Amino acid sequence: MEFYAGYYDVIVVGAGHAGCEAALAAARLGCKTAVFSISLEGIALLACNPSIGGTSKGHLVREIDALGGQIGLNTDKTFIQIRMLNTGKGPAVHSLRAQADKRNYHISMKQTLENQVNLDVKQGEVKAIKTHGNRIDGIVLTTGEYYKCRAVVIATGVYLKSRIIIGEFSANSGPSGLFPANYLSQCLIDLGFKLNRFKTGTPARVNRRSIDFTKMKEQPGDELIIPFSFMSGSIAREQVPCWLTYTNSRTHEIIRQNLHRSPLYSGMIEGVGARYCPSIEDKVVKFKDKESHQIFIEPEGLDTQEMYVQGLSTSMPVDVQIAMYRTVPGLENVEIMRPAYAIEYDCIDSTQLKLSLESKDIDGLFFAGQINGSSGYEEAAAQGIIAGINSVQYIEGKPPLILDRSQAYIGVLIDDLVTKGTKEPYRMMTSRAEYRLLLRQDNADMRLTEIGRRIGLVDDERYDRYMRKKELVEKEMERIKEIIISPTERILEFMERKGTSLIKSGITLYDLLKRPEIKYDDLQKIGLDNKELSRQEREQVEIQVKYEGYIKKQIRQAEQFKKMENRIIPENIVYEDIRGLRIEARQKLNEIKPRSIGQASRISGVSPADISVLMVYLEKMRRQRILEE
């Protein structure tokens, strides 16, 4: 029986990585918030690999952190290994990746939610979203509770009508044996949403005691720990290694012999999987000539023997799983604790959303995470914080926070999902970002903390740290441009040792630092570094000097881009009225309802000529309005 159970400003459905950020953001911004999870054991569950970050995903974590989110802090609290990837490449693509303790990660995030002022954490399955006209009215649980609210964030992850598949066996189940959500899909369809069915998978978890590590290569963490959060000072922690091994021809042979039993090839799986995350059978079929594939063995935590087998994701039957795992060096006697499985789930067509992540049709209804067709914890969390912030902005009648493609990976992610949609689970990649050199992980705070402050998520402590860093870097940039070094004996000897061409007359410190052979820390040797600067600040100065040419180039490109983004298209525009627009363009524009000329130009099927026509039309409307006034 349905009964009135209470009122919240914001209700978040789902407490995965998107739901947690959304709920925390809404509560921290002062809204009375509730977050519902089908099981409280599912809060911030790292259902696939026990790892946060990696290329471009690490950037997302830093950005969420810079805005005042939780994922970075929670990772720093619970990582058991951390590494900076790509250090041999340019600064824009340096990426942090951590192994988290799966259980601690969940517990720590659950505690954060539980202790958050304004936030109630509840177990329950949401059955329906209630609307009043085209506005949110509330939600109803399967157990009858009816909560009234003003905004809802749907962050159901892979739980909607989820089904797991292991070989010939399949069952309606969420990840890790948790309940699926069987009712909400129909409600979304009734509200007018188009649903897609996507698929993802996870490898087996195996017992550490059954692994022979002597046959694998050890992969330790970095000696110098660089944390994710701009708020975490230096961290000293004992780290645990990961292990590298390889598949071989016997592994591949077993897979080939049993392909007919793979649900992927027998037609049992309908959902669309991602190219980014193929199963081992996919790899073996598509890349026949590759003789071996990498396997990383990653610890799931400190107080468990479970190990994650990265690279052997599969939906093969368990007997095949056992046989093929045991062909891998070091896994000859391996004991599988949890078999690998594929999982199918419902998600929405993300082009039905605005850039604010609000539904185009129902006011106050927001979506974040895998329900929008993305994949990955970090992608989910990024959408979560934005949906959380914007649900509050909506309630308070303020304009939504929209980060654009030149400001953040978060902007690239959401713009891609909303403007282009996705036909497969969407993964963030650095090559999706046009202004990659500006969107570095080291300067996420420089890009976003000011914005987080304005929104209200950045507390004084975080803001002060940011301001201090900014000021020190600016001052140092001025200083090195002013200091001139002369060809003294000491300097020349230093230059010779560094293998850089000698100077005949004085040059600025700035010009010296521009040389590829000279690092900021080298300046210490000639006593010209600034001792006041921390590692982070030194890094900023170094990057700004060394890559100035390219950074300037990208800033110019970004400025051009911004001009088109800032040409806002009024929401009440009637595309049918515009002469000269091609029919296809008209349909697409009507469907996507772009916010700006810039966004319109990224819609497939809208040509430059259509954009020209649109610009002339907008100018015409503007002048007519002026005339009327």
Added chain:
Amino acid sequence: MLMEDTIAAISTPIGVGGIGIVRMSGSKSVEIIKNMFRTKDGKALECFKNRYFYYGKIVDSEGKTADEVLVVVMRAPNSYTKEDIAEIHCHGGIVPLRQILRIAIQQGARLAQPGEFTKRAFLNGRIDLAQAEGVMDLICAKTESAAEASIQHMEGILSSRIRNMRKSLIDIMARIEVAIDYPEEDIEEMETEKYIENLTFLINDLNRLLSTADTGKLIRQGIKVVIVGKPNVGKSSLLNALLRENRAIVTDIPGTTRDVIEESLDIDGVLVRILDTAGIRKAADIIEDIGINRSRQSIKEADLVLWVMDASGLIDDEDLEIAEEIKDKNKIIVLNKIDKQMAVDLKSIKEYIKDTPVIKTSAILGQGIPDVEKSIHDMVMGGKVWTNDEVFITNIRHQEALIRAGEHIRDALSALKNNIPLDLVSIDVREACDALGTITGETVTEDLLDKIFSEFCLGK
């Protein structure tokens, strides 16, 4: 697309007048004109007075003269677009116009989109509200006709080479990007030297392509020249003589009927499609009538008519009929059979042939054939003959894409040589891809991801 760029275009119909105008609009117009213009004694001008004509010449980046010109600068806001405008008045032929436009593009101008000057004039408030619909229609119509031309042209050699070049760039980029996005996969990284080698190969290819594109040989549709005249005046002999002298390129339609024979030949870099028609006269029977109608159709479509007459014969009614038929056409009169007694008198058709060159030949002996060729060449180059300027513009657009791509590839190469990290080099390579993509309308990201995931085995 962007309002901040400086745009350039030929703003007079190509091949209609003796004078042609290349116009630029945008904040960099004056700077660009300074780089292109030299006075009579070869000096660059520091300052252009507003609305003041300067006489001199346009030079390319190597100092070679493109044409003698008059140049005028109209500063914002007192110009058609309310932006800085520079106009170059040159000779009306296709060659000078094309060269000057190309130099402007090399100096940093962007080729204007269809209707873009008018669009800017409107957006900047120069054209009043009442004309807004007209502006939109203009953009739409011009785009359509340009698109048509470009579709025809897309099948050409040039665009398929551009496509291949873009593919090679995507390959290079995929190599760089996969190593960035998947640092932990065991993918063999390519050596810097190898990237340099590949990009150098590409830039050489690109330069070669640009230089051939320049001679105009890659303009796929040639000038359509039709030979007309009474029977037995030597039309076929003339065609044969022209073919003998020149390299025949293709034999397109080998006599599907005996009535119209088409051959293509290359006269000093001008591609000419030449058609020999059945004679035009009153039809004796139905079959001949069909032939004559075909001839009439060919004349209608011709860019230039070679009117062959027997120098030893007399003008009669049939000649007058032909004269009437081709009176609005660009034409050259060929008086053939000068090896015989001269008898023809052109006085009776003089109103029909004002300003028409008259060439004397003996097709059988091969006399005067070079004069015919020169005459055709001059009329084309002088801008008298040119009909399809959309194709011409499309060709320039391809060149522009190549020029821009070349700039970015050169940046990438110098970055590689200076040990700049690959992820930064990739910025230049992406821009080069983008430049070439403007021709084919393709975007980099999707093609790149497709390439990465089809080529490399990735993911957990």
